[in-house]
Amino acid sequence: MRRVLMAASFGGVILFAAAASAQTSTAAAPTFSKDIAPIFQAKCQACHQPNSIAPMSLISFAESRPWARSIKNRVSTRQMPPWHIDQSVGVQKFQNDMSLTQKQIDTIVAWVDAGAPQGDPKDLPKPLPLSNDNEWQGVKDGFGPPDIVVKSSEYKMPANHQDVWYRPSNDLPITEPRWVRMVEIRPSNLKARKTIHHSIAYLLLNDDPDAVNQGTANGPAPAASREDLVARRPQLMEWAIGKGYDRFREGTGKLILPGEKISWDQHIHAVGEEVSSGSEIGLWLYPKGQEPKKRSYLIGFTGLRERGFLDIPPNSLSFTEGFTVLKENTIITNFQPHFHLRGKAMQVEAILPDGARQIISYVGNFNFNWMTNYIYDDDAAPVFPKGTVIHVSAWYDNTRNNPTNPDPEQWVGYGDRTVDEMAHAWMNVVYLDDAEYKALLAERKAKTTTERDQKQ
Ligand code: HEC
Structure with a gap:
């Protein structure tokens, strides 16, 4: 701006300045x-x-x-x-x-x-050592190898085939209750990184009602609905291309009991050559004697108004939103937006009981290759009182401007296949009773006050 002005009034000067800056x-x-x-x-x-x-x-x-x-x-x-x-x-x-x-x-x-x-x-800086090809992200980040690894059987996917949902199960190799601190899923071999789009590990409970999330509501779920089923099979983790591990907040985790099983749901895609692929889950445990008291629950906060319903016309941009009530005081510890190929943007917002609104996170250029999991800093993880509504807004691009769109002429509905669509925000939550909630707010307030004082 200033240059243009100068050029207009002092042509000679600007010539000199431009030469000098070049x-x-x-x-x-x-x-x-x-x-x-x-x-x-x-x-x-x-x-x-x-x-x-x-x-x-x-x-x-x-x-x-x-x-x-x-x-x-x-x-x-x-x-x-x-x-x-x-x-x-x-x-x-x-x-x-x-x-x-x-x-x-x-x-x-x-x-x-x-x-x-x-x-x-x-x-040049000294070259970094090359890392092992299929190494756990947790190992790369210095947490050491997982304490328990459970590997699913593999599915042999032909070169050309429709998508497959592969659902084997495994026993959990433990003889006493253990608390999980961190969890990571990885494809069982390097080639499987191309074929496995996502992999979910559910815990098949013996009889442990505390493991089932009861802290949220978004209208009555029809009995034996898919959602009800999911609530009864708590998830250890959902992994998708580009995701690393879930690390639970200090003092929280997932309790696993002897006799429980891991049940897999692996979405496998054909890639033009035959590939055998499965998944492995790595569990990092709390040391004995340092067990936490609180569970962390993984919730897929919906971005849809109606269960299982999406209506995305061809050659169009569309929008949906979903609302979920928190029945408990809640800390949210991470955000992982989940869509398929038409997903474009997702915003998660809290509507507080007094009507105030607060944006938690927004991803404006979602890319299907990258189910990045954004893990909040402990001190930044947002905390809300019971009665707060989690409002998820989702935008879809079913036009040719979306580089991942396989066919903008297609109508797109809700479904599991990659060419269908869905929208939810995977978030781990921890519930707090009223005393814990107040204590946490007070602790955070004290921290910000000290930080402010130190700055002054
Ligand atoms: C977490 C892994 C990861 C990191 C970190 C990463 N990339 Fe990538 N990058 C990929 C993958 C996988 C692809 C291919 C898929 C895609 O395009 O998203 C890619 C694609 C690219 C492309 C496009 C290549 C093409 O086909 O035109 C460029 C350019 C690129 N990366 C540059 C970078 C640069 C520069 C950095 C660091 C500043 C970086 N990437 C960091 C994994 C990564």
Whole structure:
């Protein structure tokens, strides 16, 4: 703006200024060796290396250079790294934030704009060790190997076939009750990372009513409905492409009992070659003697007004919303939006008993490849009084502008297949009694006051 004004009034001066700034920008242009490689190491190479899930390696200059244009595009639109949560509304502190800072984005963009120069190879940081191809994310993040691993049998998917829902079950190898601290599902082999779209591990209870979520309501569920069934088979975890682990809040977890089973629901997709795939679940336990008192429940807060009903016309954008009442005081510890191919955006909002509204999280450019799980920082995990309504808004793009849309001419309804649609927000919750709720609010208030005092 200022430049334009100056150019209008002092043409000669601006010529000089432009030349000077062009010169400084060449002199200061970021280079791959010095400025870009450290960012790629920190934020990209976990996936962009041979044997990991990304299509190309971003380790050396030679490997990265051909992708410069695409890199600029993906990072400046915040599609890569796959961290799609809106950074201007809702909770902003996470345990697993992999996003780039604005400064890192600016550096990458400036590098590409300057012709993606290599710079002096002597400036390169020491290479990172390559990670094991199908390693647990929990191990990569330093939590050590899981205490218990349960592996499902595998399904041999032909090269071309309709989607399959594979539902085997396994015994839980425990002889005494144990509390789970963290849980992760992974496909049983590297190729299965291409075929398994999602995998859910349910706990088949013996008789443990406390394990069944009773803390939410959204209208009477018809007896023996699908929803009722799901409530009676509490989930240990829902995993989908791009998701890591669920780590329960300190002092909370899932109790597993001897004799219970794991029941799988694996959505497998044919990929043009025969692949055998199954899933494994890793359970990290609380040490004996440090068992927590509270359960954490995984809830799929619905984005639909009516159960199992969606009506998305061809070549259109559409919107649905769903409302769920919290019957207990509740902490929400994470957010994982779930859609299929037409899902575009999801917002989760709390409507408090006094009518006040608070946006919890918003993802504006949902991408089906990435069922990213946004895990809130302990101090940032939102907490609500009983009577709060969780309002999920969902937007769908069934036009040709949606790059993942297989056919904008199709009407789309509710269903399990990838070409059908659904919309819910997977969130882990912990319920608090009134005393615990008040204590937590007081603790948070004290913390913010101290932080404010320290700043002054
Ligand atoms: C969690 C794993 C992961 C991380 C971290 C990640 N990527 Fe990716 N990236 C992928 C996968 C998988 C794909 C292919 C699927 C897709 O496009 O979403 C991809 C696709 C891309 C593409 C598009 C390639 C094409 O076909 O045009 C670019 C460019 C890219 N990533 C750059 C980056 C950069 C730069 C970073 C770091 C700043 C990064 N990615 C971080 C997994 C990752």
